Amino acid sequence: MTAESYDRVALDYAARFLGELADKPLDRLLLNLLAERVDGMGAIADLGCGPGHVARYLHDHGAPSLGMDLSARMVEIAAERHPGIGFHVGDMRALRVPDQAWGGIVAFYSIIHLPPTQLGEAFSEFFRVLRPGGTLLLSFHLGDELRHFDELWGHEVSLDFQFYQRDVVESALAKVGFATDVYVERKPYESEVSTNRAYLLAHRP
Numbered sequence: 001m002t003a004e005s006y007d008r009v010a011l012d013y014a015a016r017f018l019g020e021l022a023d024k025p026l027d028r029l030l031l032n033l034l035a036e037r038v039d040g041m042g043a044i045a046d047l048g049c050g051p052g053h054v055a056r057y058l059h060d061h062g063a064p065s066l067g068m069d070l071s072a073r074m075v076e077i078a079a080e081r082h083p084g085i086g087f088h089v090g091d092m093r094a095l096r097v098p099d100q101a102w103g104g105i106v107a108f109y110s111i112i113h114l115p116p117t118q119l120g121e122a123f124s125e126f127f128r129v130l131r132p133g134g135t136l137l138l139s140f141h142l143g144d145e146l147r148h149f150d151e152l153w154g155h156e157v158s159l160d161f162q163f164y165q166r167d168v169v170e171s172a173l174a175k176v177g178f179a180t181d182v183y184v185e186r187k188p189y190e191s192e193v194s195t196n197r198a199y200l201l202a203h204r205p
Contacts, residue, residue, distance in 0.1 A: 001157070001158035001159070002070055002071075002113050002158075002159060002160075003070040003071050003072070004158075005152070005155075005157035005158055005159045006050075006069070006070065006071035006073070006074055006159075007071050007072060007073040007074070008073075008155040008156070008157060009152050009153055009155045009157060010051070010071060010073040010074045010076075010077055011073075011077070012152075012153045012154075012155070013050060013051065013074070014050070014051035014074075014077050014081070017050060017051065017053065018051050018053050018081065019053070020053065020191075021053060021054070021057055023189060023191060024189065026184070026186055026199070027108070027139075027199075028057070030137060030184070030199055030201065031054065031057055031058060031061075031106065031137070032061065033182075033201070034058075034063075034104055034106060034135055034137045034201070035058055035061055035062065035063035035104075037104070037135045037203075038063065038103040038104035038134065038135055039063070040103075041103030041104070041131055041133065041134060042064070042101070042102050042103030042104075042131060042134075043064040043065060043066055043101075043102050043103060043104075044058050044063050044064065044065045044066075044102065044103060044104035044105065044106060045065070045066050045067070045068060045102045045104070045105050045106070045129075046058070046065060046066070046067040046068070046106050046107075046108075047068050047069075047090075047092045047105055047106070047107045047110055047126075048068075048069055048070075048092065048107055048108070048109070048110025048111075048113075049067030049068055049069045049074070049075075049078055049087065050069060050071075050074050050078070051074060051077045051078050051081060052067050052077070052078025052079075052081060052082045052085065052087055053082075054067075054106055054108055055067040055078070055082065055085050055087070056081075056082045056085065058106070059082070059084070059085050063104075065085060066085060066086040066087065066088070067085065067086070067087040067088070068087070068088050068089070068090040068092070068095075069087070069089065069090070070089070070090070070091060071089075072089050075087045075088065075089050092107065092110065092111075092114075092122045092125060092126070093114075093118060093121045093122050093125060094125065095125045095128075095129050097129050098129075099128055099129065100128075100129065100130065100131045100132070100134075101129045101131075102129055102130055102131065102134065103130070103131055103134050103135070104130070104134055104135045104136070104137070105126055105129075105130060105134070105135075105136045105137070106136075106137045106138075107126075107136070107137070107138050107139075108137075108138075108139045109139055109140060109141070111138060111140055111162075111164070111169075112140055112141055112161050112162050112163070112164070113159070113160065113161070113162070114162065115160075115162060116162070116164075116168065119168070119169070119172040120172050120175060120176060123172050123173055123175075123176045123178065124176045126176075126178075127176045127177050127178060127204055130204045131204070132204055132205065133203060133204065133205075134203065134204045135181075135201065135202070135203050136173075136178065136200075136201070136202045136203065136204075137199070137200070137201050138169065138199070138200045138201075138202075139197060139198065139199045139200075140163070140164045140169065140197070140198055140200075141161065141163045141164070141195045141196070141197060141198075142163060142164070142165065142166070142185065142195065142196040142197065142198045143163030143164070143165070143195070143196070144163060144165060145163045146160055146161070146162050146163070147160070147161040147163075148160050148161075149161070163195070164198075166183060166198060166200075169198075169200060170183070170200070173200075173202050177204065177205070178202040178203065178204060179202060179203055179204075179205050180200060180201070180202045181201045181202060181203060182199075182200070182201035183198070183199070183200050183201075184198070184199045184200075185197065185198050185199075186199075
């Protein structure tokens, strides 16, 4: 139901989040670092791209980028708002791209829709499609809880938001071969839901 739910809220989501990076200095800093590290290695894929603003930020800062999302409606909106960038419907657990296709991956708050039992499946795919030396940038809500929503912004949905502890994510990454380079936590900004956030930068050796 995740894809269908995001199809329903896509327009509202885009209205709320298309410009969010303007008020998120740490996100911008880490995206700049990702682009610098990936420079010359290939495209950066934004997995769980939503309305495409992260892929657009990377593109505007000189990094070849593309976006992928489960929601076909999100992909339509992203393509409309950001011409010149490729956006595709896809599942991070089964990426339909060749081995070592990308230089980098960014997944901001997209693993939160995966249960812990599926983290390894997704991270194995991330490892497979990254080139050696390629970089992965993740963000997620910190904690152990699972929040379920049946309604969002007046729309009927069925969405699970899984919070993760640092050790769970780092362990799952290490198990498939990733090496963690940077880990950062921050408090929520005033405009955000009141949860602590984590960012993790890793690479494929």
